[in-house]
Amino acid sequence: MVVVNKLSDMVLNDISRNNTAKTIENNDESAIRSNIESVSGNSNRNDGLNANEEEEMDFDDLLPLAGEFGRYQLFLFALTLPFYSYAALVYFVQLFMTEVPSGHWCWIPELANLTEIERRTLAIPPEDNGITGYSRCSSYVANWTQVLSTGIKPDKNWEISPCRHGWEFNRTEIPYPTAGTDFEWVCEKDSYQATAQAIFFAGSVLGGFIIGWIADRFGRLPGAVISCLIGAIGGVISIFTRNFGEFAASRFFMGMSYDNCMMMMYIIVLEYVAPKYRTMMANLSFALFFTLGACSLPWIALICANWKILSLTISIYLALALFAPLVVPESPKWLLSKGRVEDAIKKLLSICRINKKEISPKTIEKFRASAFKAINKQEKVNGLEILKRPLVRKVFLLVCLEYVCCCIIFDALVRSVGQLGVNIFVSFTAISFTEFPSLVIVAFIMDWMGRRWMSSVFLSICCLFSFLTAFVSTGLPSVLCAVLARFSVNIAYNATIQWAAEMLPTGVRAFGVSAVHICGYIATLISPYIVYLNNVVPWLPLVIVACVAIVGGVTALILPETAKRDLPQTFDDAEELIKNQSFWEIPCINKKKERKHVEGYYNENFEN
Incomplete structure (x- = not known):
């Protein structure tokens, strides 16, 4: 099914495989040693392969022999930099292309020779309950030539009318023209920014x-x-747009590249890394390069000093992907799925050459036979089977809800950064930097604390600080609360990405993960409008975010724990995983029981 696309392969450790790979993906070190034992065997000198002709071999089995994490893998790690930064730039750039300063007021041509403050004081009615203290959508009606010549002071009883000649903006907030200021997306058009983001x-x-x-x-x-x-074409088209409709259409094209520009490279690189290093590769590369892209963007925007130049700059950077085929290899799993076994073997031998390793011809021949056998055994599975099993259906819908909550919270917090009363460029950089420590923490504590309680606890923390952000004073206090809220949801968000893949049986895992992520994409259509509610009630968006965080925290506790558990291969396995749970099951507390399970598995595999 073509719907099972980039997301269908996104399963972090390519987990639709045999039981050996399955246990490896659960990061059980004894299983890793067991796998190496079966591949390298103490009693065989032909690259350590067991001589049993019935044993099947896949690409992952050969990676330890070709170099688990050598110079080739480090080279691929470096190649993720542009692609992970692409994802950050494509996702966040529209914020700096369309943001409108909160300080804006009616432009009065007759007062052009006055200073900004003099024009605003003379022609703009005060508004005690407003965000800025003055009206942003109306001005006094007066004979301004006469007012200037006679020195008359403004009178609250003067007639008031909507802005007739456009607006002027406080350039100290955003010191360059944006699409929002050029197209004047203010007052009755103030929802256009949110709509453009939803179309993205x-x-x-x-x-x-x-x-x-x-x-x-x-x-x-x-x-x-x-x-x-x-994405590059969409960015270039944006430069020539003349109205909201054209701009929104160009951002639709840019949106088509979002996530895809990163995930394809993510999949390719992980397939060339031995299973026990994949979690480190996935989290560390994302933590470093996505964070680098996000934190650099505000300063790139300031250097460009114009939204059109910013869009062109990002487009040129995206277009450099044309040179990727010169240095980036094709996915070995895709090659094998298409029957291109010899091409996959060439990739493997390239790894050996660069990592200075050798694999014997007998090992290669055994892999070749196993690969062709696996191709002949491929079967298509109907992903809709998920909905026919009550227990699996329940878990699937709940994990969709959990991911939707995380997506809404994450995106709404990103787009609320302009409401914190602090320089948007500084606050965005500070909040974006939370990606790095949160991903490092996820890598170290997710198996120890478990998916359920970690997600629930950090979403509860996110709820608390989102609520506080809405009501504490603007400035440093609101930024600190926003940083902690974003840090917390980052942890829950990244845990849920992996969690979703661990609950579904192998035959439908790809389809299920695809569906979960598409639900997340659809959910982000809502988040720009949540942030837009700031124009109605300033504290409402973050209170809604806090409520969504509570829903996500409760949902997490209903889902089954998957830490240090075998990935389900069949629907029966999945149902057993769901049923064999207790509410207070926490991996770090149940460590003793877990150790017994692991030790038993280890002894069985290493028994001679």
Whole structure:
């Protein structure tokens, strides 16, 4: 099914595989040693392979022999930098292209020779209950030539009318023209910014299907390149737009590249890394390079000093993906799925050459036979089977809800940064930097604390600080609360991404993970309008975010714990995983029981 696209392969450790790979993906060190034992065998000198002809071998089994994490993998790690930064830039750039300063007021041509403060004091009615203390959408009606010549002071009894000649903006907030200021998306048009962002996310939904189909049909690398080129074209088109409709259409195209530009490279690189290093590779590369892209963006925007130049700069950077085929290899799993076994073997031998390792011809021949056998055994599974099993259906819908909550919270907090009463460029950088420590923490404590309680606890913390952000004074207090809220949801968000893949049986895991992520994309259509409610009631958006966090925290406790558990291979396994749970099951507390389970598994595999 072509719907099962880039997200369908996103399963963090390529977990639709045999039991050996399954236990490896659960990071059980004894299982890793057991796998190496079966591949390298103490009694065989032919690259340590067991001589049993019935034993099957896949690409992951050969990676330890080709170099688990050598120079080749470090080179691929470096290659993730542009693609992970692409994702950050594509996702966040529209904020700096369309943001409108909160300080804006009617432009009065007759008062052009006065200073900004003099014009505003003379022509703009005060508004005690407003955000700025003055009206942003109306001005006094007067004969301004006469007012200037006679020195008459403004009178609250003067006639008031909506702005007739456009607006002027406080350039100390955002010191360059944005699409929002050029097209005057204020007052009755103040929802346009949110609508343009929602249309961007609508493009990401369609892009998931189209780029996924390209990646399945022509390869992961063409999918990554085409995704980046679509984004580059959308960015260039943005420069020539003249109204909201044209701008929104260009952002729809940019949205089609969102996430796809990163995920294809993510999949390729992880497939060339031995299973026990994949969690580190996934979290560390994302923590470093996505954070770098996000934290650099505000300062790139300031250097460009114009939204059109900013859009062009990002587009040129995206277009550099054209050179990726010169240095980035194709996905070995995709090659094998298409029957291109010899091409996959060439990739493997390239790893050996660069890592200075050797694999014997007998090992290669055994892998070749296993690969062709696996191709002949491939079967198509109907993903809709998820909905026919009551227990699995319940868990699937709940994990969709959990991911939706995380997506709404994450995006709403990102777009609320302009409401904190602090320089948007500084506050955005500070809040974006939380990606780095949160991902590092996830890598170290997720298995120790478990998915359920970690997600619930950190979403509860997010709820608390989101609520406080809405009511504490603007400035440093609100920024600190926003940083802690964003830090907390980052942890829950990244845990849920992996969690979703661990609950579903192998045959439908790809389809299920795809559906979960598409639900998240659809949910982000709502978040810009939540933030827009700031124009109605200033504290309302963050209170809604806090409520969504509570829903997510409660939902997390209903879901089954998957830490240090075998991935379900069948629907029966999945149902057993769901039923064999207690509410107070916490991996760090149940460590003794877990150790007994692991030790038993270890002894069985190493028994001679």
